[in-house]
Each structure stands twice: as C-alpha cells, then as structure tokens.
Amino acid sequence: MPQRRAITGRSQEPRARFAEELRLLRHRRGVSLRGVAEVVGWDASQFGKMENGHTLGGPEIVEALDQYYGTGGMLLTLWELAVADPTQFKERYRHYMVLEAEAVSMWHHANSNLPGVLQTPEYAAELLKEGGLAGPELDTQVAARMGRRELLLAPDGPQFRTILSEAVLRSPLRDPGEWRAQLRHLSEMGERANVIIQVLPWAAGLHGLTNTDTMFLRGPGGRTVAWVETGYSGELVQETTPVERLQLRYDRVRDLALSPEESRQFIVGMLEEASCESST
Template sequence: MPTRRAVTGRSREPRARFAEELRLLRTQRGDSLRQLGERLGWDWSLFGKMENGETVGGPEVVQALDQHYGTPGLLLALWELAVSDQTQFRERYRRYMALEAEATSLWHFAVSVLPGLLQTAGYAREVLAAGGLKGEELDQQVEARMGRRELLEGDDAPLFRTILSEAVLRTPLRDVGEWRGQLEYLGEVAEGPNVTVHVLPFSVGVHGLVGTDVWFLRLPDGRTVAYAENAYRGELVEENGSVERLQRAYDALRDLALSPPESRKFVLRMLEEVPCDPSN
C-alpha cells in the first residue's frame, strides 16, 4: 500500500520545492534519468529539465510520476503549487494545497459549486472557463483537477465529508449531457466508503455560513485548519479560536442537513429531472 508523504517545508519557493522532491524521489529509488525515461515512456531529458527547474512539465507526466513513486496526489499537488507560482495565483491557496496533500480527513461546505474533488472533467472545464481560463492553461488545470481526485482513492485515502447547499444542485451546466454525467458521478461517489455527502435544503433558511465555502483539514499532528472562501477572497485560518467558531457553524449545518441516504435520494431526484437526450 502506498504511503502518503507529508509536504514538508524544505524549499519555500514552490517551483524549487517541486524540483527538489522530484530529485529526492528518483535518487531514493536509485533510478538514473535515462532509466526513469525508459520506464515511464518519456524522453529522459524532460525529467532532467523538471529536476533543474527549467520546466514543471504537464499534469499527465506528473500523474505518471506519482504512480511510479507510490505518492498518490503529492507530486500533483506540488505541481499545482509550482504552476500557481508561475501564474501568480493567491499565496493563501498555495499553503492550503500543501496542507490538503497531507490531511488525514477533509470536511467541506459548498455554497454554489461542487468541490473539485467531486467534479467531472466536463464540470471542471465549464467552471474554470467561467473563471477566465482558456486554451492550454485551461486544459492543464482540468487535467490537474481530475488527477487530484486520486486523493480520495486507495486504502489510505482521507475521509471526506461535504455538505452541499441545494443551490449547488440547482445550478446546472450549460451542457445538459455533462450536467447529467456530473450528477450520475456524484450519486456513485456518495456510495464510496470514505466519502459522505449531505444536502442542505433551501428550507433551512439563513445560517451561519451563508455565502462562505469552507474546508476543514485534519492534519497528522492532530491540528485542524480551515480555508474559508467567498466570491472575492479566500483565507487560510489556523488560529484555534477562529477554527473552532467555524466548526461550530459547520456542526450546526450538519445537524440541519439531510442524512447521507436522504441526500443521495435528493441527487437521484435531481437526475430524473435532467433529459437523457441533451437535445430535449
């Protein structure tokens, strides 16, 4: 069974940290660059450039490296940090990504969009495109998001619980076929052993997390940190008192939400409302 490695802080700069981890994993395995290229089917010079920081490569090669080294999701998370550094993504999200890669459990509340860990490729593409991504950058981010779903796979996958506002399921994709596929996938994954899905009905009314998406990450050292985000900004919350206040609001929502079996039935009812033929 692969061992999940913690993202420890050696190099602070994301691109250098990514290159450093690639070199470390290869040398620990005892592979030369040429041997690595032969085993994975890529030109060995690409791996040399990645380890020297000349390029970060693409998500497909990083996923292959994660599989080769038995580090599910670690290298892909570091790759996203490196890409984020190149495109000047928000610093607060970089820190969150590093923590997510080592979390032992994840709890989440969604206001209007499904969490990336439960998205299909079609859903991810439409959401990311709505945020302004296009072309090669859009393709890479969709592939990376799909690769991150591996975080929930395997015997040592973290426990994941999400509470979905009913608005999430009432906001369809423009492509009816892709929306149907997303609902079908959500219904399937909700039956998984380590994934729990709740639906929070509109009838609950105003609550303590109105307008705020929030994640809670349980870390190996026993700490819990939170990441709260609205339409304009996100904030990594590590101070114990602030995390506890968010947790109390989350617990109140969990008490009001539908049970997992009721929530899955809700998703299936939504699916029944979507035409099988996108042209209908």
C-alpha cells in the first residue's frame, strides 16, 4: 500500500503544527501581534514566541485564543497534542514517555521530588529552574510536564501509586502560597479513585531505595519496565530479572510506609502547618 501523503501540506509534527496554525489564523484575521495582545490580554512577545515555536504557552492563553479566533477548541486540542508529544522531552526520556503514555498502571517511589504527574506548574518551574533551565526552554518543559498530568485525570487514566519520602514533603517551595497550593493539589489528587499516595516517614530508617527515585510502568500487554533516576541521570530498566529485584525492594518500602489514610492525614497536617506559619 502506498504511503499516505499529507493532504494539507502542513506540518505533521505537533509542536510545529500548533505554531503554524497560530500564524495562519492571525494572518487571516489581518491583525498584528500587538493587535491580538490588546484584545486577548497577554503580552505581544508571548504570542510571538508561540508562533515561532519557542514556547507552547499554557492552557489559559490557548483557550483565550480559541475564543478570539472562534476555532471552537481546535487550538486547545493541538496544544494538548504538542505538550504530550514525547519529542518535547530530552532524548533519553523519549522512550520512557511513550511507555508512560501507554501504561495501564504505574507505581512510583520518590526520595527527593514529587513525581511530574503530581506537580503544580509553580513546583515544576522552580524545580526546572534549579536544574538550569530558563526562558523559552523553561516554559516549554513546564507546559510539557503539565501535559503529563492529564494521564491521571482522564476518565480511563491508569492506576497510580506513589510512596513519598517525608523529605519530599519537607522541601517546600520558596513562595509559601505556592507551596500551600502544591500541598492542596496533592491532597485532592489523593482522593481520586485511581491515585494512591503513601508517605514514608523518616522514622522508617534506611531501606533498599534510599538513593533512588523509581517509576514502574505496566503496559497493556502485562510487561513491566522501570525508570530509575538519580539527581543527574536516568536509566530505563527493561530486563525481567533487574525489574523484579527492584519490585521486591519497592514492596519492602511500601511495607514501611504509612497507610493511604494515615498519609492523607499527614499531608493535611502539613497543609495546616503551612497555613499557620503564613499567618504568624
């Protein structure tokens, strides 16, 4: 069968297609970037960066553009495809991102940072800044990380469990208000039927995953792989025996963690503490 050719001649790459549609819509309207900014309300330079593919922007600005151009949600759909595209991530993460998008269940352990699927935009931005990102690249990576959150919010989203070291919850954002928002988001996500959050208290002591953040992904065919990450690098573990060894360590860590209900109370208590501290 001959390869299907593109009918429109437009880009088939999600990020490029999104930027292309933005340019075409504005040119058809016959307005300048400043003209769009005056009506929609964001800075003209932001729209320029989006049209040049330097940043994807956020869902609020895209929804506003959908209303302005009367495109009935088309731009938001293209934006969602762009932020979910594995090519938005560095090369070493791309294979993992494909597997994550296809996973039917995910279980995770964190020593230092919240998993991307549970982060607020502010948490993601501060963490990525500390990793050296800035400007358009930072905006793009934050938007891409927010796109990953949709995995858990979908009606048929995968089952997800995370075991968070107490150290993760004792490492607040610099802005107290943003940290409270992150804790509230964590508490709300823990109430979803497909999300289980457990806290591993400091009192649990040493364990088999002390220096490792780990994510296990079970695919639709039943195969499980693991992503193991330190502060400087990550590795996709696919061989059966190493994955099973990691799973055994994970099970032992889970035995040391607080129950989901105890963990929920722990997080609520931290939120109350953070609220009290901000009022003093």
